[in-house]
Amino acid sequence: MAGRWKNDLNWSDVTPRAEFLNRRQLLAGVGALAVGGIAGPALAKIDAVKTNYGRGLEPNSYEDITSYCNFYEFGTGKDDPSRNAGRMKTMPWSVRIDGLVDKPGNYGIEDIVHGVTMEERIYRFRCVEAWSMVVPWVGFELADLLNRVGVQPSAKYVAFETLLRPSEMPGVGSRVLEWPYREGLRIDEAMNPLTLMATGIYGEELPNQNGAPLRLVVPWKYGFKSIKSIVRITLTDKQPPTSWNMANAREYGFYSNVNPEVDHPRWSQATERRIGGGLFSAREDTLMFNGYGDEVAGLYAGMDLRKNF
Ligand code: MTE
Secondary structure: OOOOOOOOOOOOOOOOOOHHHHHHHHHHHHOOOOOOEOOEOOOOEOOOEEOOOOOOOOOOOHHHHHHOOOOHHHOOOOOHHHHHHHHOOOOOOEEEEEEOEOOOEEEEHHHHHOOOOOEEEEEEEEOOOOEEEEEEEEEEEHHHHHHHHOEOOOOOEEEEEEOOOHHHOHHHHOOOOOOOOEEEEEHHHHHOOOOEEEEEEOOEEOOHHHOOOOEEEOOOEOHHHOOOOEEEEEEEOOOOOOHHHHHOOOOOOOOOEOOOOOOEOOEOOOEEEEOOOOOOOOOEEOOHHHHOHHHHHHHHOOOOOOOOO
16 A cells, blocks of 8 residues: 555565675664764675676776765765765665555665665766766666566656755755755656666765765766665656756756757856866767767657757
8 A cells, every 4th residue: 555664575585685785784783983984984895797888988086986976965065975975874774665656665775675686887977067977886777676666557757856854964954956856757768777776886885975875877867867865766647846957947957868969058068077087188079868879869769859958
């Protein structure tokens, strides 16, 4: 029954319970002793199958990825999340999955990752502010999770929400965005095999500033679609409201596909600056769909991408 607490994801019992769980429990125990580094408590390794995604791309350093962040709940400066996100409690963590699904409920993060094969995927990450990074994410396909909870045929979109816990989030006192942070995908975008639920980077659990314990990664879209620290996933038949579109619909559309031919109203999207490349490094040409056109261009066949930006 929708709304009632239940936990009925049918993970295969033949798979050993995810190491991830043991590590998180272990970390919960040692958390009090851990000394704060850039990401607060020490992070645990996640076993991940390496894939061919991103072959030939040189990842940014762990330092760049974890210190140059956007997570406005912790402040609007790039270094605010790394300084402030450590106070967000990520254990215990549950995700409410509801709407047009067969098995709605509140699922513990341990159950969500239980039995899942973690993959390492190196994706180019392109921010709307015209910079980019290459990140070795660890995660699993969103489609895996959606298939487990059973998407009903009437579902056309997936809506996501971030945790809203003002006592741990100094940035939400500011009205820069309406909270909780919200994002959405069309169902075919959500089911695309490139769309990842990330739980780690560089083979370790995500640090809080990068969206622990579970965040979305949609590599052909601008970074703001990649919502962090997810607590709710809703299947719906209507296009959901999204935070940046609500804040400024002229500048941020629902689709937000990386497109060098459609400029942001205040700056060009034709080139990008690679973070960590040094002050004088050449700008790179931005690729249509961030270079993932072979995989995703078909999703938008016949659509006017100037209107549907
Ligand atoms: N998710 C939440 N909840 N709050 C945010 O402010 N910022 C978005 C996205 N997800 C954001 C968020 C933006 S603008 C970007 S570019 C990416 O997170 C940045 O991810 P990173 O800090 O891991 O590089």
